[in-house]
Amino acid sequence: MGMQKAISIILLILSTIAIVYCLIFNVETWIVYLVAIIGIPLWVLSFGLLTMAKPRKEDEEERVKEPFTGY
Template sequence: MDQLKIISWFMFIISVGAIIYALIFNIPDWMVYGISLIFLPTGILSFGLLAMARGSKEEEEDKRKEPFIGY
């Protein structure tokens, strides 16, 4: 889970940075379209992964009390 959080944060920061770059600086239109097609979905995906990687306290307690023993 820690690796998922790190990668998700990294993707989210890069996506937000690229979107802000496209908004602030005067770059060609085709680059703005490329950034929007690539980094908007990537930002949404990474934000969703961050939300999923965070578990509730009840789930964490259940994991400690009843470890997975297999089937």
């Protein structure tokens, strides 16, 4: 889980930087499209993986005994 969390954090940071860069600076249109097609979904995916990785207090012990099964 540590490697997945590290990759998710890196992707979240990189996609956030790309999105903010396109919002602040006047860049070429194809770069904006590239960020919209790749950067925004990567941001959503990495943010979702990070929030799903944190167990609730009442589920911590159950997650240790039984791994996440996708419910």
